[in-house]
Amino acid sequence: MSPFHQLNAISLRGQPLSMADYAGKLVLVVNTASHCGFTRQYAGLEALYRKYAAQGLVVLGFPCNQFGKQEPGGADEIAQTCYINYGVSFPMFEKVEVNGAATHPLFRYLKDELPGVLGGRIKWNFTKFLIGRDGKPLKRFAPISTPEKMEAAIITALESKVFL
Numbered sequence: 001m002s003p004f005h006q007l008n009a010i011s012l013r014g015q016p017l018s019m020a021d022y023a024g025k026l027v028l029v030v031n032t033a034s035h036c037g038f039t040r041q042y043a044g045l046e047a048l049y050r051k052y053a054a055q056g057l058v059v060l061g062f063p064c065n066q067f068g069k070q071e072p073g074g075a076d077e078i079a080q081t082c083y084i085n086y087g088v089s090f091p092m093f094e095k096v097e098v099n100g101a102a103t104h105p106l107f108r109y110l111k112d113e114l115p116g117v118l119g120g121r122i123k124w125n126f127t128k129f130l131i132g133r134d135g136k137p138l139k140r141f142a143p144i145s146t147p148e149k150m151e152a153a154i155i156t157a158l159e160s161k162v163f164l
Helices: 041-055 075-085 105-113 147-159
Strands: 008-010 016-018 026-032 057-063 128-131 137-141
Touching: 026 041, 026 105, 026 147, 041 057, 041 147, 105 137, 128 147, 137 147
Parallel strands: 026 057
Antiparallel strands: 008 016, 026 128, 128 137
């Protein structure tokens, strides 16, 4: 089992989930925020998820309040923003830290594997990590990379013959 598939997280509704549940899927992990200039990307992420879910894509949203305090609310407020305001149907998780001593293990692993321009740090909300069906991190996308601009990389990864 890949290191990615050995990690766990808590859903927005408080349920523990294993990344092993997503084995065989192409996973897009995103650190999100409800009050960010990039929040409108929820709509594009949802569109990608709906368009490619049947082919194996899953988007996982991880709210984070570390950048400009742009995710101050609790689970209910986050859910309202995601589910009601943006129609998000992909899995959302509890609020996490993506930098610093309390970095969630999932983001510690992803940053080690795909360091980015700031080395081992995430620059801002809506940084995205694409993980292959085999659990191998494939590509990191900057916050300014819109879901629409990521579509070609997602199609390529979905068409890849790399499976478990």
